[in-house]
Each structure stands twice: as structure tokens, then as C-alpha cells.
Amino acid sequence: MTAMRRSTVGTAARGGRVTVSTVAAAAGVSTATVSRVMNGSTTVAPDMVQRVRAAAAELGYRPNAAAQGLARGRTGTLSVLVPDLANPYFHDVLKGVTAAAGRSGYRMLVADSEEDPDDELGLSHELLRQTDGLILCSPRMPRHDLLTLADDSHAVVCANRLAADIDLPAVTIDAHAGMTSLCHHLARLGHRRVVYLSGPERSWSNQERRHALDRAAAFGLDAVAVACGATMADGHAAIDAALDHDPTAIVAFNDIVAFGALARLRERGVDVPAQVSIAGFDDIPFAAYAAPAITTVRNPKELLGRRSWLLLARALAGERGLEPEVLPPQLIVRDSTAAARDRGNL
Known part of the structure; x- marks a missing residue:
């Protein structure tokens, strides 16, 4: 048995592939015992656990994570x-x-x-x-x-x-509280007509924000939703329709949409914020470095x-x-x- 273990270690040292069978031969146990030890089973005798782990360490054996997961059911x-x-x-x-x-x-x-x-x-x-x-x-x-x-x-x-x-x-x-706080901010600045560049129709966050907008009339905002989306291209494409409502402020579904909206407003010669204020949602890292820096609702x-x-x-x-x-x-x-x-x- 000792000769077998030396022979196995020598083969591994020369670059042979180390498997469960290699460890089992070196430790003088069955492959099933090696598998149980590597999977953390408590049914193996302590001295066998020590022999298996010592052989595995000497051979540089690393168990296959996927195989271990299957054995554990995870x-x-x-x-x-x-x-x-x-x-x-x-x-x-x-x-x-x-x-x-x-x-x-x-x-x-x-x-x-x-x-x-x-x-x-x-x-x-x-x-x-x-x-x-x-x-x-x-x-x-x-x-x-x-x-x-x-x-x-x-x-x-x-x-x-x-x-x-x-x-x-x-x-x-x-999302409802976030939109409400943004609407309060715009109302305090004297805004009355606000356009919301609405996000994906099935987005829960978008629906919650629209519910908040519906209640914004209570503090003086006349809010209109314009179909948009969630991308920069969507924001760019929606601005012409938004400006048809003569808003003093535009709220974008997210900061990415706000970037696209800013680009189109710039193309049309609309000064932000002197002529139209714009705000977004999420506070992605780029929002603070836009020109102008974007007012937004920071989501954690x-x-x-x-x-x-x-x-x-x-x-x-x-x-x-x-x-x-x-x-x-x-x-x-x-x-x-x-x-x-x-x-x-x-």
C-alpha cells in the first residue's frame, strides 16, 4: 500500500492529471470515501478524513465545483x-x-x-x-x-x-415617493406644466411614477405623459412631442432617457434650464457629469x-x-x- 501511494504521488508530480481515483489510491481509500470527504460529509471517520485531505493537498487536487454542487443538490x-x-x-x-x-x-x-x-x-x-x-x-x-x-x-x-x-x-x-419628491421640487420652483417621458408600459416603477403624477395636481402641477421608453434613443425621439405641450419642465423615466432628451433639446436650441428644466431617475454615475448636471432621484x-x-x-x-x-x-x-x-x- 505504501508503494502504491509513492507511485501515485510521483505520477502527479510529473504532470499527470489528478483525479478522485488518484487521491483515493494515494490515501488508500475508495473513491466514494474521497467524494464524501470533499463534499463535507460527517459520516467518514476522522482518521480517514485526515488521510484524504493530506493526500489531496500533496497531490494539488482541486475538486470540481459543479460536480460537488450536483452531489449536494446545489x-x-x-x-x-x-x-x-x-x-x-x-x-x-x-x-x-x-x-x-x-x-x-x-x-x-x-x-x-x-x-x-x-x-x-x-x-x-x-x-x-x-x-x-x-x-x-x-x-x-x-x-x-x-x-x-x-x-x-x-x-x-x-x-x-x-x-x-x-x-x-x-x-x-x-418609486411613488421618489416621483412625489421630484414633483414637490418642481412646484417650489414655480413649474406648472410638466411632461413625463414615460418608460416601458409594463414597468412597475413607471406605473408607480405615473400614479404619483396623477396626484401632483394637488400641489399645482399639470402633468402630461408622453410615450417614450428606457433608452437614450427613446429620450431623443420623444422630445419633439414633449415640446408640443409647451412644458416648463420635463421628467425622464431614467437618467439614460434624460441624456437623450438633453441632446435633442440642444439640437433645437432650447436652453436647459433657462427655458426648460429636466430631471431623471436613478442617479447613474454619469448624471453628475452631464452639461448641465442632471437633477435626479437617487435609487440605492x-x-x-x-x-x-x-x-x-x-x-x-x-x-x-x-x-x-x-x-x-x-x-x-x-x-x-x-x-x-x-x-x-x-
Whole structure:
């Protein structure tokens, strides 16, 4: 037996591939015993555990993580589905998920639905087949698809969407409060006619902001929604229709849309903020460096990612009926908003 172990170590030292069988031969145990030791089983005698680990260390053996996951019934991987990876907003959310999940030994798989709500359910099922759990980031899918997903898996968390009467844990940012604070800011500056460049129709955040706008008349705002979208090109394309309403202020669905809107306003010779104020949402890093710097509503993106992972971890541990968590936004006032001009001067 001793000769066999020396021979095995010598082969490994000469560059041979080290496998479970190699470690088993060196330690004088079965391959099943090596597998149990590497998977953390408590059914192996301590002296055998010591022999296996010593042989593995001497041979430089590293167990296959995927194989270990299959043996435990877990992959050690979570998935995140986002609607648009080109949007820097989601980069910060993913950063938060990665940091929090990494501390628990999890890796992350990311997929992009490319703003196609009808593709999200199929992508979700595919991701759940490959990973232990799924974080749906700002999902656009119809309600009946969310119901299907909730029935199919308890390992799903919604980040930034609340779905009443659907058993899906959720962490959201208070989009209604964010829009209300922005409307108060514009009203204090004397604005009355405001155009909202509306986001994707099935976006929960967009719906919440529109609900807040509907209530803005209570403090003097006449708000009009113009169909737009979530991209820079959408913002650029929507400005001509927005200006037809003679607004003194324009609120964009997100900062990316605000960038596109600023470009078109510049092309039309409209001074921001002297003639029209503009504001966005999310406070992506570039917003502070635009010309002018964009007034926006800061959403705690990394915190959203971290809290989503913690909620998913609880779901993976078997907890059910988890209460939703709502995170507060923060109004960030910069140079793109100013006192309202007299209407009719564009």
C-alpha cells in the first residue's frame, strides 16, 4: 500500500492529471470515501478524513465545483435576469448582488431579456434549471407569468416590483415617493406644466411614477405623459412631442432617457434650464457629469442588489411568506432644474 501511494504521488508530480481515483489510491481509500470527504460529509471517520485531505493537498487536487454542487443538490450559483444590460443602473444592482452572494460562496449568472416581457418567463425557467435561485430585476412580464413562476419555484425574488397577492419575495425602491419628491421640487420652483417621458408600459416603477403624477395636481402641477421608453434613443425621439405641450419642465423615466432628451433639446436650441428644466431617475454615475448636471432621484442600487440576495438566501433556506422590503429614494438637486420661465417663450 505504501508503494502504491509513492507511485501515485510521483505520477502527479510529473504532470499527470489528478483525479478522485488518484487521491483515493494515494490515501488508500475508495473513491466514494474521497467524494464524501470533499463534499463535507460527517459520516467518514476522522482518521480517514485526515488521510484524504493530506493526500489531496500533496497531490494539488482541486475538486470540481459543479460536480460537488450536483452531489449536494446545489450548484452554488444564482441567476439574475435584467431587462437591459446596457443600462448602467443594472450594473450597480449586479455589483451589490455579487458582493453579498460572494460572501456566501455563490457565483452569479446574468441574462438580459432585451426589454422583451414575453421572453422573461422562458428565460426564468431556463435559468432556474441551471442555478439554485433567481433574482428578477425590474421584471416586465405580465402578472399571469409571475403567478406561474411563483407556483413553479420558491427560489425566486423580485427586485423592484411588487405584485399583490403573488407569493414572491420582493425588495423595491419607493418609486411613488421618489416621483412625489421630484414633483414637490418642481412646484417650489414655480413649474406648472410638466411632461413625463414615460418608460416601458409594463414597468412597475413607471406605473408607480405615473400614479404619483396623477396626484401632483394637488400641489399645482399639470402633468402630461408622453410615450417614450428606457433608452437614450427613446429620450431623443420623444422630445419633439414633449415640446408640443409647451412644458416648463420635463421628467425622464431614467437618467439614460434624460441624456437623450438633453441632446435633442440642444439640437433645437432650447436652453436647459433657462427655458426648460429636466430631471431623471436613478442617479447613474454619469448624471453628475452631464452639461448641465442632471437633477435626479437617487435609487440605492447596490443596496437593492444586496438586500435581494439576502432575501433569496432566506428563501433557499426554506423560509416562506417573506415580507417585502421597501427602500427609500433620495432627491438629488443639480443644475438641470431652475425657476420656471413664462410659458409660450419657446
